[in-house]
Amino acid sequence: MTELIKTPRAGETLPVTAGKRTNPLANVFDELVRFAQSRSLFMLHYCTGCGAIELPPAMTSRFDMERLGIQPMVSPRQADILLVTGYVSVKTLKRVILTYEQMGSPKYVIGICSCTVNGGMYWQSYATAKKLNDYMPVDIYIAGCMPRPEAVIAGLRELMENIRQGKADSWKDYYRHYDHYLGHQQRLFGETWQTPTDVISEARHYGLFGPDTLGTHTALLEQHQKPLEALEMKVDIPELTARR
Amino acid sequence: MIELILMPLAAFVIGLAMVLMMRRIGARLQRRVGPPLLQPLWDIIKLHGKETQTSHGLIHEFGIVMAIGGFVAAVTLMPLPGMNGLAEQGGLIALVYMMMIPSLGLALGVGQCANPNGSIGISRALTAMLAYDIPMVIVIFGVAFFYGSTSLVQIIDAQQAGGFATWGIAEMPLLALAGLFAMQAMLGKQPFEIYVAPAEIATGPMVEMGGKFLGGLFIMQCFQLYAAGALYTLLFLGGGENWLTFLIKVFAVVAIPMSIAFLFPRYRTEDVVRLVWKWPAMIGLLGIAFLMY
Numbered sequence: 001m002t003e004l005i006k007t008p009r010a011g012e013t014l015p016v017t018a019g020k021r022t023n024p025l026a027n028v029f030d031e032l033v034r035f036a037q038s039r040s041l042f043m044l045h046y047c048t049g050c051g052a053i054e055l056p057p058a059m060t061s062r063f064d065m066e067r068l069g070i071q072p073m074v075s076p077r078q079a080d081i082l083l084v085t086g087y088v089s090v091k092t093l094k095r096v097i098l099t100y101e102q103m104g105s106p107k108y109v110i111g112i113c114s115c116t117v118n119g120g121m122y123w124q125s126y127a128t129a130k131k132l133n134d135y136m137p138v139d140i141y142i143a144g145c146m147p148r149p150e151a152v153i154a155g156l157r158e159l160m161e162n163i164r165q166g167k168a169d170s171w172k173d174y175y176r177h178y179d180h181y182l183g184h185q186q187r188l189f190g191e192t193w194q195t196p197t198d199v200i201s202e203a204r205h206y207g208l209f210g211p212d213t214l215g216t217h218t219a220l221l222e223q224h225q226k227p228l229e230a231l232e233m234k235v236d237i238p239e240l241t242a243r244r
Numbered sequence: 245m246i247e248l249i250l251m252p253l254a255a256f257v258i259g260l261a262m263v264l265m266m267r268r269i270g271a272r273l274q275r276r277v278g279p280p281l282l283q284p285l286w287d288i289i290k291l292h293g294k295e296t297q298t299s300h301g302l303i304h305e306f307g308i309v310m311a312i313g314g315f316v317a318a319v320t321l322m323p324l325p326g327m328n329g330l331a332e333q334g335g336l337i338a339l340v341y342m343m344m345i346p347s348l349g350l351a352l353g354v355g356q357c358a359n360p361n362g363s364i365g366i367s368r369a370l371t372a373m374l375a376y377d378i379p380m381v382i383v384i385f386g387v388a389f390f391y392g393s394t395s396l397v398q399i400i401d402a403q404q405a406g407g408f409a410t411w412g413i414a415e416m417p418l419l420a421l422a423g424l425f426a427m428q429a430m431l432g433k434q435p436f437e438i439y440v441a442p443a444e445i446a447t448g449p450m451v452e453m454g455g456k457f458l459g460g461l462f463i464m465q466c467f468q469l470y471a472a473g474a475l476y477t478l479l480f481l482g483g484g485e486n487w488l489t490f491l492i493k494v495f496a497v498v499a500i501p502m503s504i505a506f507l508f509p510r511y512r513t514e515d516v517v518r519l520v521w522k523w524p525a526m527i528g529l530l531g532i533a534f535l536m537y
């Protein structure tokens with residue numbers, strides 16, 4: 001349980017709780033947990049591009065994703081897979097990254113459509129991010145313009161198989177090579193780019209802090225990064241304050 | 245003593261099966277196959293096995309414990325075939341109190357997350373509680389009045405004395421109808437799904453819950469389905485003579501709101517209050533009037 005002292009108050013910086021898995025039996029159940037993880041995937045379908053239209057048929061009666069234990073969820077906190085379905089414009093990519101950082105690990109990213117692989121037919125566009133893999137670690141790409149629901153299901157099955165075998169751990173890359181990913185993000189969004197999530201502290205928390213976590217780009221981030229603060233709770237209605 | 249451990253355990257296992265049944269019913273109504281047999285269990289194991297457990301502080305965690313604990317306590321007050329637990333000591337009034345604790349616990353926990361969607365969700369959940377508690381209490385009062393006792397054990401004995409003719413549903417059909425109505429609202433199933441509303445407020449109270457918190461809520465859902473089904477069975481269907489009849493009754497009771505749920509869209513919050521205060525409450529009062537004269 002969280003200690004009372006660590007509860008954030010307004011004006012304080014948010015603490016990052018250190019510590020690893022405390023349950024001594026954790027390793028014994030690893031196999032079971034991995035199997036459960038592969039059999040129960042909550043997906044957050046971030047419908048960025050045209051490929052999103054293939055998800056409804058994959059979910060509904062014809063192809064019925066729920067048979068594989070995959071169901072849609074609406075909040076990044078609850079989700080395991082982030083589906084990026086199609087081209088991501090620079091503006092959207094910011095939100096995709098914010099969403100990705102909110103998700104709880106282990107988390108997986110699936111890039112659907114050719115546009116996430118290499119820009120697809122938007123190769124020469126000034127506003128489209130071409131390779132999703134540059135900005136966040138992608139577990140599975142499902143190529144096609146657009147891929148049919150069968151292909152989506154086949155891709156998901158492959159991801160399930162990888163999870164069961166313990167091979168789908170590219171989310172760890174994000175922490176180990178944060179400098180690399182942040183560099184690409186800064187190239188698109190400018191040097192002052194900052195997300196509310198403190199990825200570096202999180203990397204330490206998971207024990208994933210490596211030689212590539214920090215670098216020139218994180219140094220740039222630290223120069224201007226404002227410490228994360230809990231929001232102050234206040235009512236700001238002029239009529240009310242005037243009456244007081 | 246051993247019963248106090250076995251009863252929640254039985255409730256959890258039956259609840260898991262009920263969650264599966266609920267999802268299967270939904271799938272069948274949408275002409276799908278639905279999730280595999282152990283899906284609810286895999287979901288819970290996976291959520292507790294997550295590496296990131298984003299906590300928003302002590303009250304956040306305490307709220308979840310309260311939500312599950314309330315139902316665990318409520319379940320020990322409901323006699324099973326061959327197990328009475330605390331039913332002799334507690335009685336109906338204590339049971340009604342226990343069934344309210346989870347909503348309050350959730351309100352506490354979600355409140356600390358400070359997510360606007362969560363706050364809206366929980367305010368709607370408490371409004372819904374305000375709505376369904378009125379007919380619920382009317383129904384429970386009516387049953388207690390009819391049998392002249394608030395002890396569930398005595399109520400069940402009286403119902404089992406003469407077979408179907410002395411079941412609550414045969415003696416007080418109006419109250420049974422009102423109870424069914426209130427149960428639909430209590431389970432938060434469509435059209436009373438105001439506080440989950442995924443497309444509207446991003447699952448409301450659950451929006452900030454990930455990992456073990458969502459896992460806790462999944463466990464709570466198992467208990468909730470079981471508690472609603474068992475309560476209705478105990479009040480109106482003569483409880484369980486043996487495990488077979490008990491399980492058949494409990495599952496049948498829960499299947500009714502589930503099947504109705506997928507046919508309806510969602511009402512607005514104020515419509516829920518208006519509807520629930522009007523129809524089930526009125527039917528319940530009418531039922532009591534019939535009992536009294």
Ligand code: SF4
Pocket residue numbers: 049050051085086087112113114115116120121144145146
């Ligand atoms: S690959 Fe084709 S279908 Fe997919 S997002 Fe790009 S243009 Fe659209």
